[in-house]
Amino acid sequence: MAFTAPLATARSATDIPTGRLATWWVVVSEIVIFGGLVVCYIMFRLHHTDWAEHASHTSTTAGAFNTFVLLTSSLFIVLAHQAASARDLKKAFRYIWFTIGGGCIFLVVKSIEWTNEISHGYTLFTNNFWSFYYVTTGLHGLHVIAGMVIMAIISIGVKKGEHLPRVEYIGIYWHFVDIVWLFLFPLFYIAK
Amino acid sequence: MTMAESTAATESSHEVHHHKEPDFWSKYVFSTDHKMIGMQYMFTGIVMALIGGYMAYVFRMQLAYPGEHVPGFGTVTPLAYNSLITNHGAIMIFWVAMPILIAALGNFLIPLMIGCDDMVFPRINRLSYQIFLISVIVLISSFFVPGGGFGGAWTAYPPLSAQSQYNLTPFGAPLWLLAVALEFVAFLLGGINFITTTMNARAKGMKMYDIPIMVWMIVIASLLFMASVGPLIAGAVMLLFDQTLGTTFYNPENGGDPVLWQHLFWFFGHPEVYVVLLPAMGAVAEVICVFSRKKLFAYKTILYTTFATGILSFFVWAHHQFIAGIDPRMAHVFTVTTVIISIPIAEMLFCYIATLFGGSIELRTPMLFALAFLAEFLIGGVTGIYLGSSGMDIYFHDTYFVLAHFHYTFFPIAIIGFFTSIYYWFPKMFGRMMNETWGKIHFWGTIIPFNCIFLPLFVLGMAGQHRRIYNFKNFPDLATPDLHNLRIFATWSAVVMLVFQIPFMINFMVSIFRGKKAGKNPWKANTLEWTAPSPPPHGNFKELPVVYRPPYEYSVPGREKDYWPQNEPN
Amino acid sequence: MSQEHAHPNYIKIWAILTFLLFVSIVGPMAGIQAVTLITAFGIAVVKAAMVGAYFMHLNIEKRYVWYMLFTALIFLGLFFFGTSPDVLKAEGTNWVNPSPEQAHAETDGGGSHH
Ligand code: HEM
Ligand SMILES: [Cu+2]
Numbered sequence: 001m002a003f004t005a006p007l008a009t010a011r012s013a014t015d016i017p018t019g020r021l022a023t024w025w026v027v028v029s030e031i032v033i034f035g036g037l038v039v040c041y042i043m044f045r046l047h048h049t050d051w052a053e054h055a056s057h058t059s060t061t062a063g064a065f066n067t068f069v070l071l072t073s074s075l076f077i078v079l080a081h082q083a084a085s086a087r088d089l090k091k092a093f094r095y096i097w098f099t100i101g102g103g104c105i106f107l108v109v110k111s112i113e114w115t116n117e118i119s120h121g122y123t124l125f126t127n128n129f130w131s132f133y134y135v136t137t138g139l140h141g142l143h144v145i146a147g148m149v150i151m152a153i154i155s156i157g158v159k160k161g162e163h164l165p166r167v168e169y170i171g172i173y174w175h176f177v178d179i180v181w182l183f184l185f186p187l188f189y190i191a192k
Numbered sequence: 193m194t195m196a197e198s199t200a201a202t203e204s205s206h207e208v209h210h211h212k213e214p215d216f217w218s219k220y221v222f223s224t225d226h227k228m229i230g231m232q233y234m235f236t237g238i239v240m241a242l243i244g245g246y247m248a249y250v251f252r253m254q255l256a257y258p259g260e261h262v263p264g265f266g267t268v269t270p271l272a273y274n275s276l277i278t279n280h281g282a283i284m285i286f287w288v289a290m291p292i293l294i295a296a297l298g299n300f301l302i303p304l305m306i307g308c309d310d311m312v313f314p315r316i317n318r319l320s321y322q323i324f325l326i327s328v329i330v331l332i333s334s335f336f337v338p339g340g341g342f343g344g345a346w347t348a349y350p351p352l353s354a355q356s357q358y359n360l361t362p363f364g365a366p367l368w369l370l371a372v373a374l375e376f377v378a379f380l381l382g383g384i385n386f387i388t389t390t391m392n393a394r395a396k397g398m399k400m401y402d403i404p405i406m407v408w409m410i411v412i413a414s415l416l417f418m419a420s421v422g423p424l425i426a427g428a429v430m431l432l433f434d435q436t437l438g439t440t441f442y443n444p445e446n447g448g449d450p451v452l453w454q455h456l457f458w459f460f461g462h463p464e465v466y467v468v469l470l471p472a473m474g475a476v477a478e479v480i481c482v483f484s485r486k487k488l489f490a491y492k493t494i495l496y497t498t499f500a501t502g503i504l505s506f507f508v509w510a511h512h513q514f515i516a517g518i519d520p521r522m523a524h525v526f527t528v529t530t531v532i533i534s535i536p537i538a539e540m541l542f543c544y545i546a547t548l549f550g551g552s553i554e555l556r557t558p559m560l561f562a563l564a565f566l567a568e569f570l571i572g573g574v575t576g577i578y579l580g581s582s583g584m585d586i587y588f589h590d591t592y593f594v595l596a597h598f599h600y601t602f603f604p605i606a607i608i609g610f611f612t613s614i615y616y617w618f619p620k621m622f623g624r625m626m627n628e629t630w631g632k633i634h635f636w637g638t639i640i641p642f643n644c645i646f647l648p649l650f651v652l653g654m655a656g657q658h659r660r661i662y663n664f665k666n667f668p669d670l671a672t673p674d675l676h677n678l679r680i681f682a683t684w685s686a687v688v689m690l691v692f693q694i695p696f697m698i699n700f701m702v703s704i705f706r707g708k709k710a711g712k713n714p715w716k717a718n719t720l721e722w723t724a725p726s727p728p729p730h731g732n733f734k735e736l737p738v739v740y741r742p743p744y745e746y747s748v749p750g751r752e753k754d755y756w757p758q759n760e761p762n
Numbered sequence: 763m764s765q766e767h768a769h770p771n772y773i774k775i776w777a778i779l780t781f782l783l784f785v786s787i788v789g790p791m792a793g794i795q796a797v798t799l800i801t802a803f804g805i806a807v808v809k810a811a812m813v814g815a816y817f818m819h820l821n822i823e824k825r826y827v828w829y830m831l832f833t834a835l836i837f838l839g840l841f842f843f844g845t846s847p848d849v850l851k852a853e854g855t856n857w858v859n860p861s862p863e864q865a866h867a868e869t870d871g872g873g874s875h876h
Contacts, residue, residue, distance in 0.1 A: 003314075003493070003849050004859070005314075006308070006309045006310035006311070006312070006731075007305065007308065007736065008309055008310050008311065008312045008389060008392075009310050009312045009313070009393075011308065011392055011393040012391050012392050012393070013314075013391065013393070013394050013820045014391050014392055014824065015824065016392070016800075016823070016824055016827070018312045018313075018388055018392045021391060021392060022312070022313065022384055022389050023387045023420070024800050024827050024830060024831070025384045025387055025388060025830075026384060027831065028418065028830055028831060028833075028834045029376060029380050029384070029418045029421075029768045030423070031422070031831065031834040031835065031838075032418070032419060032420075032423060032818075032837065032838065033422040033423075033426055034422075034426070035422065035423070035424050035425070035834070035835070035838040036422050036423025036425070036426035036427065036456065036838065036841070037423075037426035037429075037430075037844075038421065038843055039838055039842050040423075040426065040427070040430070040441075040452060040456075040849075042842070043445075043452070043842065043845065043849040044449075044845050044849070045852060046846075046850055047850050048447060048847060059681065060787065062791050063293025063657060064783065064787050068780065068783060069784055070775065071776065071779050071780060071783065071809075071813075072777075074813060074817050075772055075773070075775075075776040076819045078772050078816075079772060082769045082772070088386075088611035099202065110373075124433075124437065124439060125437075125438060125439060125440075127440075127446065127447065128439075128440060128441060128446065128447050128448055130440060131439040131440070132441075135429065135430065135433065135439075138478040139429070148801060155295070171818075175813050175814070175818045176818075179813055179814065182806050182809050182813070183198075183806050183810070184812075185806070185866050186786065186802035186803050190786065190787070190790050190798065190802040191790075191798065191799075191802055191803075192791070192798075407808075419833070419834060420837075421840055422834075423838070449848075449849050451848050454843065454847050454849075455841070455845040455849075457847065458843070459841050459845075464796050506788065507840070509844065510844060517848075517849055518848050519845075519847035519851065520845070522844065522847050522848070605786060683790060743839065
C-alpha cells in the first residue's frame, strides 16, 4: 500500500517546516548524548593529570587535517542546499556527493590513525584515556557513516527533484556532526 | 504563499479518502495509523505488566514462605530471586509505565486532541514501536540465556553490574542493558514525533492555552525524557563496554569511577519519575473536569508549575546517593532542592482539589480512579520529603520504607493512572462502553489490597528491613513473628490484588465486542477527540476541526448545555 | 517555502573557519597553558558558533531554536557541577571512610606529637 503523508505533516503552526523542526530536536537529543560522554571525559581528564602524556600520542596533524576535511564538507553541503533551493538539481546532486567524499576521506584518515595507534600498543584497553578516545571518536565516526548513508539516499530524490527540503535537514545534521568534531579535536588532540 | 496558507488551502480542498480495506498485515502489524500504534503499545504494555506482576507474585511468595515451593514457579533460588526483582522493577518502569502512559496514550490522544489526522511522521512512529518491540524480545530472551536474566537491580550499579564474576550473569547483564538502550531509542523517536506534532500540527485556532493539559503533560514529559536520557545513553555504552569487552570506565582499580554511573543513572532516573508522573497527572486533570462538570482550576498555574517541576526535577538527582559516599556539601544542596520540589507538586494537587470543590461530582469508574490517584499519590509524595532529608535517609536508604515510598508514587501513576485513562477513553478507542458495576468491583478490589500491601512495608522499613534480601529468616532481628506476619499479610494482599485484575480483563475483552454502543461523546466532554466518531476512522475526523475556545468550558453560566466543545463556534 | 532566504557568501565563511583552525593549531605550539586553552577551546567555540549561525542558518532561524539547543547545554553543565565534586575527588575510594582510621592514628600517635 503506497504511503501518503498525512495532512498533519504539512501543517506548520510554528512557521518552521515540520522536517526542520524535527531535525532540530534530533540535534538536541544528540547534544546530550555526545555531551554526556564528553562531560564524563572532561571530569576524568581533569582528575587524571597524567592523561596529558597519553594525549600527546594522538596525531595533531591527522586531527587537524580531518577538521579541515569536515569543515570543507560542511561548506559543500550548505552549497548543495543553496543549489537545491535554486532548483539547480545537478549542482545540488554534485555537492552532496562531494560531501559524501569528504566523509570518506575523514574515515580513511581516521582508520589510518587508529591502525597507527593500535600498532604502537595504544588500544581500547591501555587505560581509560584510550577507552574514551576510541569510544568517543568511534561514536562520532558512526554518526559520520550514518550521515553519508542518508545523504546518498537523499541524493537519489534530488536527482528526481523530489523532497528537496531534505537537503537542508541533512545539512543541519551534518553541521552538527562537524561541530562535535570541532570540540573533540582540542579535547583529544591539542590539549596536552 | 506562506507555509500556513498553503496548508490551509490543501486542507479545505481535502476530501475524505475512501481507502480500500487494507489487509490484516498492513492494518494491524505494519500500520502507520497513530491509533493502531497506540494500541500496539498498549497491548504490549499490558502483557509486560502481567509478566511483571507474575514476578512480583513469585518473589513475594518467597519472602513470605522462604525456600518453599511457589505454585506456578517452583523453588526460588537466590540467583533467580535477584533476577526477578531486577526485571520486575525494570519492566514496570521501562516496559509498562513508559509505553502505556507516554507511548500508548500519546499516540492515541495527541492527534485526536489537537485535531489533526495523524502524527507528523507516521513511519517514524511505526519504527519507534518496532524498535520497542525488539527491545521487549531482547529483554525476554535474556531470561533464558545461560546464567539467566540480569540480577544486579534495576539501577545496575557497577561493579556488580559490570563484572560477571560478581553478578554471575555474563549474558543476561549485557542483553538487559541492550534492551534498555533500545527502549530509549524507541522513546526518543516517539518523543520527537510527539513534540513536533504538537508544536506544528494543531488545529486551526488552537493557541497555546487551548491545548488540553493531557497533551501538554505528554509533551513536557517527552522533553524531560529527551534532555535527561542522553548522558545515560553514553553511560550505557560505557557500561556495555565494561561488561563485554573489559574496559574499566567504572572500575576503580584502573582509575575508573563507579559513582559516576550512579550520577549518570539518577540524572536520568529522577526526571524519569516525572516523565511517567506527568501523563498520569494529565489524564487525571481531564477526568476530574469532566466528572465534576467544572472548569480546570488555574489552567495556567498548573501549566507553569509543570514546567517548574520539570526543570527542578533536574536538580535533585543525588538524593538517591546520599550514602554512596558523595561529597557531603552536595548532600546539603540536594536536600534543599528535594524539599523544594515537593512544593510545585503539592501546588498541582491543590489545583486539582480546587477543581473538585463545588462541582457536581459523578462517581463513575474513571472518576473513582482519578480521586484515588490524588489520595494515594499524596502519601507517596509526603514520604518522599522524609527521604529527601539526607540525615534521615542515612537510616532509611535502601529499606522497605523507600520501597513503599516509591510504590505509593509509581502504583498511582502506572496502574491507577492507566486505569483512569482506560476507563475514560475506552469508548473512544473501541466505540463501546465498559461495564460500570464490574468497573467498581475492580476499583475497590485494586485500591484496598494495594494499601494492604504497602502500608505494612512502611512499618517493616522503619523496623530496619532492607531491600533486596533473599531470605529475612537469616536475620534474627527481622525474623520475629510480628514482622513476619506483616510480610505474609502483604503477600496475600498482593495475591488478592492480582486476582482482582481478572474481572478487569474480562470486562475489557467483553466490552470490546459486546459493550453498549458509546456514540461520539458519551461523557459530554469538550476536547476534540470527542468530536470524532468512536472509534475514529483512518484520518480521524470527517472534517478537520477548528478550535474556538479553551478546553475546559464546563457549566458556563447562561448556556443551556453544561459543556461547550472546543470546536463549536458558539 | 521558507528557505528562500538570501544566502551569505559561504566560501568566505569557510575561509575564516580555515584560518581559525590554523590559529588553533599554532597557538598551543607556544607551550603556554593559558594560550593553549584559549586558542584551542576558545576558537572551537567561535568556530562552532560560526558553523551554527551561517551554515545551520541559526542566525535567521526562529529565536527559540537557539534556546532549545542552549538549554541542552545548560543541563550538561548542571550535570558537570553536580557530579564533578565526586568524580574529581575520587581516588577510587568513595566508599572507604578514612575518619575512624585517622582518629585511630591520631590517638595512637598522640604521644609522639611534637
Ligand atoms: C514529592 C516528591 C518526591 C520526593 C521528595 C522524593 C524523594 C525520594 C528520595 C529522597 C528517594 C531516595 C531514597 C533512598 O534511596 O534512600 C526516593 C526514592 C525513589 N523515588 Fe521518590 N520522591 C518524590 C517523588 C517521587 C515520584 C513522583 C516517583 C515516581 C514516579 C518517585 C520514585 C522513586 C523511586 C523509584 C525511588 C527508589 C529508586 C531506587 O532506589 O530503586 N519519587 N524518592
Ligand atoms: Cu528521585
